[in-house]
Amino acid sequence: MGTSALTPTDAELLGARIDPQVAFAQVFDRHFLTLYRFLARRVGPTDAEDIAVEVFTIAFRQRGDYVALGTSALPWLYGIANNLVSRHRRSEQRYLNALRRVPEAPSPATEEEIVARTDADRLWPVVAAALARLSDDERDALLLFVWADLRYADIAQLVGVPVGTVRSRINRARHRLKTEITTWNQIPS
Numbered sequence: 001m002g003t004s005a006l007t008p009t010d011a012e013l014l015g016a017r018i019d020p021q022v023a024f025a026q027v028f029d030r031h032f033l034t035l036y037r038f039l040a041r042r043v044g045p046t047d048a049e050d051i052a053v054e055v056f057t058i059a060f061r062q063r064g065d066y067v068a069l070g071t072s073a074l075p076w077l078y079g080i081a082n083n084l085v086s087r088h089r090r091s092e093q094r095y096l097n098a099l100r101r102v103p104e105a106p107s108p109a110t111e112e113e114i115v116a117r118t119d120a121d122r123l124w125p126v127v128a129a130a131l132a133r134l135s136d137d138e139r140d141a142l143l144l145f146v147w148a149d150l151r152y153a154d155i156a157q158l159v160g161v162p163v164g165t166v167r168s169r170i171n172r173a174r175h176r177l178k179t180e181i182t183t184w185n186q187i188p189s
Contacts, residue, residue: 010073014066024060031074032056035081038148042085044095051088055080078148079158082140089136096132123181130180134173141169 008016010030013023035055039048058080059066059073066076131139137159144155145166152170156163 009071011066011068011071014063014068014073020060020063024056024063027059027073028056031072031077034074035077038078039081039085041147042143043088047088051081051084054084058084075150075154075158078144078150078154082144082158085140086136093132096128126181127177130177133180134176138169138173138176141166142173145170 008026010027013027016023032052036048036052039051039055042048043051055077059077062080066073131143134142140159141155144150144158145152150158152163152166156166159166
């Protein structure tokens with residue numbers, strides 16, 4: 001194995017000649033929590049675990065088709081997750097609409113955090129509503145960029161479009177969110 005016998009890369013594990021279940025378990029252990037957190041923000045915690053498990057089930061079945069984009073399989077897993085989320089669009093729309101009405105539970109520690117959290121709680125319903133109004137393509141690109149912390153090139157490869165298209169989608173989504181937030185902030189409370 002290329003990097004080290006102690007810490008093989010995901011690509012090395014997925015192409016390993018050892019027991020595939022043992023090798024894949026390491027990929028699962030490395031990325032399940034990260035993928036779950038991303039999915040929980042997309043579809044809510046209730047569906048996130050089921051979808052995350054489904055991602056890894058599909059990935060295990062398709063491990064022979066894996067093409068390494070680098071040392072981490074995480075972008076590939078995000079691609080599978082994104083496809084599954086597309087199937088759950090209506091649930092996601094309902095979830096975003098519900099979030100618009102229910103602010104996140106605060107957990108600030110300092111006065112500065114309390115002020116920031118209060119502002120965030122007031123703003124979250126506006127952001128959730130704006131996210132729900134974005135096109136599916138814009139929302140996917142933006143959330144993969146912001147919540148999954150993927151690069152433009154990774155997103156482009158995952159969704160099968162040029163990098164410029166991803167940049168445009170993210171730019172349009174940011175502009176629409178900024179416009180809605182600015183408009184909302186100008187309305188007297």
